[in-house]
Amino acid sequence: MEDHIEVDEYDPSWPEGFARERELLRRVLGDLLEDCEHIGSTAVPGLAAKPTLDLMVGTKTLAVGEAVLRGMEKAGYAHLGEYGIPGRHFFRKGTPPTHHVHWVRKDADFWTKMLVFRDYLRFAPDEQAAYAAMKRSLAGRFSHDRKAYTQAKTDFVLGLQERAWAWAGAGLIVFDLEATCWEGGQPPERMETLEIGAVRLDAALTPHDAYARFVRPKDEPRLSDFCTRLTSIRQEDADASHPFPEALASFDAWIGQSPARLCSWSRYDLEQLRRDCARHAVELPARLERHLDLQETHARLRRSEIVSMTTAMVGESLSWDGAHHRALDDARNGARLAAKLVAELRERP
Numbered sequence: 001m002e003d004h005i006e007v008d009e010y011d012p013s014w015p016e017g018f019a020r021e022r023e024l025l026r027r028v029l030g031d032l033l034e035d036c037e038h039i040g041s042t043a044v045p046g047l048a049a050k051p052t053l054d055l056m057v058g059t060k061t062l063a064v065g066e067a068v069l070r071g072m073e074k075a076g077y078a079h080l081g082e083y084g085i086p087g088r089h090f091f092r093k094g095t096p097p098t099h100h101v102h103w104v105r106k107d108a109d110f111w112t113k114m115l116v117f118r119d120y121l122r123f124a125p126d127e128q129a130a131y132a133a134m135k136r137s138l139a140g141r142f143s144h145d146r147k148a149y150t151q152a153k154t155d156f157v158l159g160l161q162e163r164a165w166a167w168a169g170a171g172l173i174v175f176d177l178e179a180t181c182w183e184g185g186q187p188p189e190r191m192e193t194l195e196i197g198a199v200r201l202d203a204a205l206t207p208h209d210a211y212a213r214f215v216r217p218k219d220e221p222r223l224s225d226f227c228t229r230l231t232s233i234r235q236e237d238a239d240a241s242h243p244f245p246e247a248l249a250s251f252d253a254w255i256g257q258s259p260a261r262l263c264s265w266s267r268y269d270l271e272q273l274r275r276d277c278a279r280h281a282v283e284l285p286a287r288l289e290r291h292l293d294l295q296e297t298h299a300r301l302r303r304s305e306i307v308s309m310t311t312a313m314v315g316e317s318l319s320w321d322g323a324h325h326r327a328l329d330d331a332r333n334g335a336r337l338a339a340k341l342v343a344e345l346r347e348r349p
Helices: 014-032 066-074 109-123 125-141 146-167 225-231 235-239 244-255 268-280 294-302 309-315 327-347
Strands: 035-039 053-059 088-093 099-105 172-179 193-201 207-216 261-264 291-293
Touching: 014 035, 014 053, 014 066, 035 109, 053 109, 099 109, 109 125, 109 146, 125 146, 146 294, 146 327, 172 268, 172 327, 193 225, 193 244, 193 268, 193 327, 207 235, 207 244, 207 327, 244 268, 261 268, 261 327, 291 294, 294 309, 294 327, 309 327
Parallel strands: 053 099, 172 261, 261 291
Antiparallel strands: 035 053, 088 099, 172 193, 193 207
C-alpha cells in the first residue's frame, strides 16, 4: 500500500541505488540536470529509514519546462507540483514509492536545509540513533497514516534541524521591511519597500552588526500622510534614497556568503521582497530564500494561535525597545525574540 509506513535497517546498497538513478536522470535529461544530491535518511550511513531514495536536483531557477517534464515522465516519475512545500517541484516514482525527486533552486532554502541536515546526521551518531528510534516508534503507531507520521515527527525534526544549523555555523539575519501604505488598507501588490532593517545573529545567537537603509518607491514615490504618520519616515528620506534594485544588492552584499538564514515575523517581509523583485524585473538571490518564519515558530513552540509580535514579546516577558513601524527597531526586537525561541528549539529532545 502506498501509505504504509515502514522503517528498515540501513541498507548499504542505497548509495549505489542513488548513483544508478542519478545516471538514469542524466541520460534522459542531459544538460537539464544540474547538481544532483542524495538526501534524506537513506543518504546517512547507518541510519534506519523508509526504503525510498530521495534525490535533490538543484538548478539556477525553479521553473521546469516541458523538456524536464517529458524527461522525468520517461524516467518513470509523476509530477505532483509543490506537494505541500513551496519552492520545489516534487516527482514520485513507484507504488509504493521507490524514488522521490525534489527539484529546487540551488542554494535556496530547501537545498541548503537538506544538505545541512544530512551532513549533521552523518557527523553526529547520537543524534542519528535518537532519530532512528523516534522513527521506529512512530512507524509502529502510524503504520498506515503517512500524514500523521510526518506531523508527529515534526517537533523532533525542528529541534534537530536547528542544532544542525548551529553545527554548520549558520546564524540568523533578523530583518524587517517598512512599505508604502494608505489609510483604509491596500492590496499587497500596491505596496513597495520603503525601508530595510536587519540585525545579524551569529551561530551562538549573539547579535553583531546591524543594517538600515531607505528605499525609493518606483510606482508611487509620493508617500501618503498616513504612511509618514505611521512610520515617521519623511518624504525627503525616500527621495534621497536609492531604488529597490540597488538597495537589494546592498542588503545582499551586507549579508555576505555565510550560510545564514533570513528570519522575520511571518512571511510578509520575504513575500514583499519577492513582489518588489517582480516589479523591478530583478532576481531575488537564492540565499535570501532561506527563511525562518518566527511567527509560525512561536505558535508551534507555545501551542498557541498566530499572534502579533507585540503580543508575543509581552508573553515572553520582553519589553519593546525603540519605535514601532521602523525597520531597524523592529528587527532589533525581533532578534531578541528569535534568540530566545531558537535557543529553546535547540534544547528540545
